[in-house]
Amino acid sequence: MTKKFAILFVLLSVLAFPFSAFSSEKDKGQVDVKENIFHHLGDGYGWEVPFSHTYRIPLPVIVRAEDGKWFVFSSSRLSQISEVQDPEAGKSRKEAVPVIYKTEKDGKDYLFYQPHVSTHSGKVVQLFPIPDAEQKKLEAEVTDSDISHHVAPGYTNIDGKFWREYRCFDLSITKNVLALFIAAALVIWIVLSLVRFYAKHGYKAPRKGMGFFELCVDFIYSGVIKSTLGAKAPKYAPYLLTAFFFILTMNLLGLIVIFPGGANLTGNIAITLVLAVMTFIITTVSGNKHYWKEVFWPDVPIWLKCPLPIMQVIEIFGLFTKPAALCVRLFANMMGGHMIVITLVLLIFIFAAFGAATAGVSVVVSLIFSIFMLALDVLVSFIQAYVFTLLSTIFISMAVEDHKEKHDEVKAA
Amino acid sequence: MELFTPDFGLVFWMFIAFILLFLILAKWGWPMIIKQMEGRADTIDKGVEYAREAKEQLDSARDSAQKVIGEAQARQAEMLREAAKMKSQIIEEAKKEASEEARKVMEAAKVSIEQSRKEAELQFRNEVSKFSIDIAEKMVRSRLQNDAEQQKLVDKMLDEIEKN
Structure with a gap:
């Protein structure tokens, strides 16, 4: 009987722990319910590891760029573990932040990114730098107070800087x-x-x-x-x-x-x-x-x-x-x-x-x-x-x- | 909504995975399992049927064995009876034969005794007659010394013959 209770307790704590671990993640102690639900229901380029919201099992990303070339790389290239200052807790913690994966093929540079502020949020896109004039034009359209959260169709917004995006033809092992x-x-x-x-x-x-x-x-x-x-x-x-x-x-x-x-x-x-x-x-x-x-x-x-x-x-x-x-x-x-x-x-x-x-x-x-x-x-x-x-x-x-x-x-x- | 728009990559891989899974299992999996299950079910059915038949046969065999045993017992009893009868018969016959033999022996003995008695008698008689003839001769000789006497005797003899 005690053994059963022990097993039940361990299972319960396993269930409870991952959530308590990432509850501290949000700045204001508020949980974004919708995002959490859709994150857990949806697909991903990596596989979550128990008790950690930072580390993931990397999986191969297989994408075709705009010019028809195929690229295979690890999903770990799309994010980087970095120290993030948490003003609430007053200390820094590790978090996976998206980074641009830059690769070269046949003398040409290719940029891949997993955007958060885009119409293709969460999917791998190919990025192209845009001229300053276009950036200015897009900035002019922004009505939100916070430019870094503005979603412009066809563009990826990385901290207020816009990139033209191409949603890759994606056969990744997600x-x-x-x-x-x-x-x-x-x-x-x-x-x-x-x-x-x-x-x-x-x-x-x-x-x-x-x-x-x-x-x-x-x-x-x-x-x-x-x-x-x-x-x-x-x-x-x-x-x-x-x-x-x-x-x-x-x-x-x-x-x-x-x-x-x-x-x-x-x-x-x-x-x-x-x-x-x-x-x-x-x-x-x-x-x-x-x-x-x-x-x-x-x-x-x-x-x-x-x-x-x-x-x-x-x-x-x-x-x-x-x-x-x-x-x-x-x-x-x-x-x-x-x-x-x-x-x-x-x-x-x-x-x-x-x-x-x-x-x-x-x-x-x-x-x-x-x-x-x-x-x-x-x-x-x-x-x-x-x-x-x-x-x-x-x-x-x-x-x-x-x-x-x-x-x-x-x-x- | 992202949830309701199928992702092409996933559709593609699902298709590949499902087709491969289907081909592998359709070739080496399900037909074997189905065949095995049906074969086993048939074997069990046959086994049950066989057991039923075997039981029936066993029952009938037991009946016939019982009958055979009964017959054998009856025959044995009869044989015993017959043997007993034969035994008494043989004893009887032996007894009879023995008594017969004994009788025969006795008879033979009797006959031989009779014979020897007769012989003895005959011998005795012969002896006696010889003695008596001798005696008579002697007597006659002594008595017939005169003629009168001889006449008298002849007369008497003749009388006797006449009388007869």
């Missing part, structure tokens, strides 16, 4: 991309270790972890794919099983706060978009005659489809809304879960302004709620992966279903 590879490798490792177990032990049933994994495979294959697709199940099972376990792994990895996890993958619309597009491609490519007939000439009264193609428009719209729903459902559910947990934790810092007692109470309440939400997110991770697979299976089965027997049955009846 935090999300690396997390993606880790998740994929994990899935491959789990699946292939089960296959290797089979090769070694023949018809012996696997135990423990592998047995549980096999149970999950069977749950999806027998319970969802085979019962819906019937004889066509083996053809589509690889895609559906891959989608299920990839989504599940990404969901669960996203809930782990430190290094191998913590990337909000399935809560990123790019990931769910690709998954939904895959389902859309498979559905469209494998759609049979009956499926397309239902789209272009459905079984409805003729006035609904003949002079004005009302049904056709609805059906064609439906072709796209189905995968779009898949995409948005997974994205919104996972992002929502992450957002709620982050918001609950941030409540501590919001309430901290009202004094020690309020802060203490809010720590306890927020942690209890966020742990509850994380536990719920484990369930949601599984449910969303299941729902995505289930709906994909249904969409595919709608496209490939053989309607011959059904018509015969109707006629016989």
Whole structure:
């Protein structure tokens, strides 16, 4: 019992510490809630290390400059650890500040920067110096009192000096991309270790972890794919099983706060978009005659489809809304879960302004709620992966279903 | 909003990662697992069926064995009975034969005794008749010394013959 409490305490302190560590970061003791939430939900060129907001695991940046040349460099080149004077605490502390990365290729200088005051805030851009006249012109447009926070479209503002920016074509191995590879490798490792177990032990049933994994495979294959697709199940099972376990792994990895996890993958619309597009491609490519007939000439009264193609428009719209729903459902559910947990934790810092007692109470309440939400997110991770697979299976089965027997049955009846 | 605009780099890498993952698993992963699971399910089904059949066979075998044992026991009892019967029969026969033999021996003995008795008798008789003839001769010789007497005797003999 005491051991359990000890573990719980350590986990709680791990949860609490990173936030308390960076709560002192803001000048006025106020936390920028919105920025924090979006920072944690979004992507990044480096991977945060626990207990530090300064150091990050550097990742490769792969960008194409405006003239079509490709550049690969470490994301650590884009920032520099420097001492920053904190007037509030009265002492200096280390902080990562963005710097311009200057490199030379074929006798030409290239400047890369990760801007904060720009329309492409947070993304790597290529910078070009501008003549003084242009700088003056831009300065004249500034109406804010503080010029260093003025965002001019097409320009990066570095402490009041403007640079023309070019948003690079960006194939960087960002935090999300690396997390993606880790998740994929994990899935491959789990699946292939089960296959290797089979090769070694023949018809012996696997135990423990592998047995549980096999149970999950069977749950999806027998319970969802085979019962819906019937004889066509083996053809589509690889895609559906891959989608299920990839989504599940990404969901669960996203809930782990430190290094191998913590990337909000399935809560990123790019990931769910690709998954939904895959389902859309498979559905469209494998759609049979009956499926397309239902789209272009459905079984409805003729006035609904003949002079004005009302049904056709609805059906064609439906072709796209189905995968779009898949995409948005997974994205919104996972992002929502992450957002709620982050918001609950941030409540501590919001309430901290009202004094020690309020802060203490809010720590306890927020942690209890966020742990509850994380536990719920484990369930949601599984449910969303299941729902995505289930709906994909249904969409595919709608496209490939053989309607011959059904018509015969109707006629016989 | 940045959150709602998909980043091209991520889309690109996700596409690559997913396709690679799919190809690897579709080639070396899922078909093997599905085949294995279905194969095992079939094996288990077959095993259950086999066990059921085996039990049935065992039951019927046990029945037939019981029957065979019963038959064997009956036959054994019969054989024992027969053996007992045969034994008593053999004893009986032996006894009979023995008594027969004994009887025969006795009879032979009797016959030989009779024979020897008869022989003895015959011999005795011969002896006696010889003695009596001798005696009679002597008597007759002594008695028939006169004629009267001889006449008388002849008469008497003739009378006797006539009477007969």
